[in-house]
Amino acid sequence: MQYALHLRARDLSLLHIHAENCLPLESVALLFGVIEEHLVVVKRIECVRNESDKAATSFYVNPEEEYQLLIDAEARGEELVGIFHSHPAAPMPSSSDLDNMRLNPVVWLIASKTSGAWSSKGFVLDDAAVEIPITIIADVN
Incomplete structure (x- = not known):
């Protein structure tokens, strides 16, 4: 499935605003929510600072900040369901993304502005990166 x-x-x-504000560097955010069967539902996003020494082409999240966000998520009944980051190139996993996807088996949402407007694609790792459908849910107050 x-x-x-x-x-x-x-x-x-x-x-996408976070990604725009981080240009020309890669942006990063953690996605929290629930996984029901094979449906990944994002309930909350946390934009974080990219702490990579090579932030133009990679990202790194401060482990202490990530740990605190994971503790907060658990208290809310959520879990880490995805990692968002932007790319200077097409929204496809890089070789380093593939390595990190093995360590972090969640949805990877990758954004790019190569066409002039931001676009995002979601991926999970099977034997290779597999693009998954993204359903945009209407905002409800």
């Missing part, structure tokens, strides 16, 4: 990602429109917009 194939995974699918459900994400609120405002959250995707916030991720």
Whole structure:
């Protein structure tokens, strides 16, 4: 069965704004929510600072910050369901992304602005990176 990602429109917009604000560096955010069967539902996003020494082409999250966000998520009944980051090239996993996907088996949401407007694609790792469908959920107050 194939995974699918459900994400609120405002959250995707916030991720793209975060990516825009981080240019020319890669942006990064952690996605928290629940996994029901093969449906990954994002309930909350946390934009974090890219602490990589090579932030133009890679990202690194401060482990203490990530740990605290994981503790907070657990208290909310959530888990880490995805990692978002932007690319200077097409929104496809790089070789280092593939290595990190093996360590972090969650959805990887990759954004790019190569066409002039931000676009994002979601991936999970099977034997190779597999693109998954993204459903944008209407914002409800």
